[in-house]
Amino acid sequence: MIAITGATGNIGSKIAETLLSEGQRVRCIARSREKLAALADRGAEVQSLSLADTKALTQALSGVEALFAMIPPNYQAPDFLAYQEMVGTSLVRAIQAAGVRYVVNLSSIGAHLPDKTGPIRGLHAQEQRLNQVEGLHLVHLRPTYFMENLLASVPLIQSMNIMGSAIRADLPMPMIATRDIAAVAARRLAQNDFSGQTVVELLGQRDLTMAEVARIVGRKIDRPDLNYVQFSYADTRKALVDMGFSDDVADLFVEMSRAFNEELIQGHRTPRNTTETSFEDFAPVFVRLLHGR
Numbered sequence: 001m002i003a004i005t006g007a008t009g010n011i012g013s014k015i016a017e018t019l020l021s022e023g024q025r026v027r028c029i030a031r032s033r034e035k036l037a038a039l040a041d042r043g044a045e046v047q048s049l050s051l052a053d054t055k056a057l058t059q060a061l062s063g064v065e066a067l068f069a070m071i072p073p074n075y076q077a078p079d080f081l082a083y084q085e086m087v088g089t090s091l092v093r094a095i096q097a098a099g100v101r102y103v104v105n106l107s108s109i110g111a112h113l114p115d116k117t118g119p120i121r122g123l124h125a126q127e128q129r130l131n132q133v134e135g136l137h138l139v140h141l142r143p144t145y146f147m148e149n150l151l152a153s154v155p156l157i158q159s160m161n162i163m164g165s166a167i168r169a170d171l172p173m174p175m176i177a178t179r180d181i182a183a184v185a186a187r188r189l190a191q192n193d194f195s196g197q198t199v200v201e202l203l204g205q206r207d208l209t210m211a212e213v214a215r216i217v218g219r220k221i222d223r224p225d226l227n228y229v230q231f232s233y234a235d236t237r238k239a240l241v242d243m244g245f246s247d248d249v250a251d252l253f254v255e256m257s258r259a260f261n262e263e264l265i266q267g268h269r270t271p272r273n274t275t276e277t278s279f280e281d282f283a284p285v286f287v288r289l290l291h292g293r
């Protein structure tokens with residue numbers, strides 16, 4: 001049995017679909033029963049629970065050989081690192097109590113660093129917590145910046161014909177489609193071919209600057225004049241709070257943007273950590289969102 005946390009999210013849902021199509025026995029974990037229903041229809045066992053509920057999570061992990069473990073985002077958390085610690089500790093306790101032996105842990109690029117990386121600090125701490133579980137075979141997936149993050153610019157494209165964030169326009173950055181992360185995770189979970197503690201960085205198809213991203217999106221959506229604008233850290237913080245993020249989460253996201261801009265967070269590209277989906281392959285989702293097709 002393979003269990004998937006965050007099973008209705010970007011990555012978890014794609015892992016579940018892949019494993020179900022291969023005929024694997026899959027147990028999907030998330031809170032919303034409604035969203036889980038689609039996976040149940042496809043043959044998954046489903047468990048509706050909060051990862052903070054260690055007792056329920058331990059029961060849901062009973063009989064599980066391999067687990068995809070993630071700490072989901074909670075952008076309203078007043079103290080985001082404390083939230084990550086609470087969910088991360090609950091996951092580790094349940095893994096130990098249920099005797100799960102193989103875990104693919106969703107971490108992040110930059111998780112080797114203990115500090116100055118915003119929300120990635122909590123993923124660094126989670127790697128350390130899992131590493132201390134005796135006898136556990138672990139793969140820490142460290143994907144780079146998700147291409148899906150760029151969809152947050154859709155309202156800006158509609159209202160101001162720009163894309164924007166706090167990231168420098170000219171910074172070459174690895175970017176990955178979540179389907180590529182899911183493909184690697186599904187393969188590792190199905191094969192159970194790892195032992196000890198392994199780190200796997202995942203860097204997408206190539207590095208891109210935000211200026212290039214805007215040019216590619218502009219061509220796809222017939223707005224060749226679409227430009228990327230780098231926002232100040234103060235404006236970014238305010239925009240995040242206006243969107244409903246807590247003050248603490250907004251501060252952490254600004255800290256992470258700064259860490260990218262100052263090249264503190266960097267990938268080291270090799271053929272092994274380069275994945276398939278190009279930004280050109282991903283970009284049609286902008287056409288669907290902006291033109292409804």
Ligand SMILES: NC(=O)c1ccc[n+]([C@@H]2O[C@H](COP(=O)([O-])OP(=O)(O)OC[C@H]3O[C@@H](n4cnc5c(N)ncnc54)[C@H](OP(=O)(O)O)[C@@H]3O)[C@@H](O)[C@H]2O)c1
Pocket residue numbers: 005006007008009010011012029030031032033035049050051052070071072073106107108109123143144145146149178
């Ligand atoms: N964005 C990036 O560039 C980036 C880069 C590297 C790593 N990451 C990592 O990737 C993670 C996000 O992955 P994703 O995009 O696949 O997630 P996502 O699409 O936001 O999905 C979150 C999933 O977790 C479930 N969930 C949320 N809170 C829960 C709770 N308290 N208990 C149980 N289930 C809960 C959600 O379903 P319900 O709401 O129904 O429970 C959903 O299935 C981040 O948290 C970060 O750690 C992100």
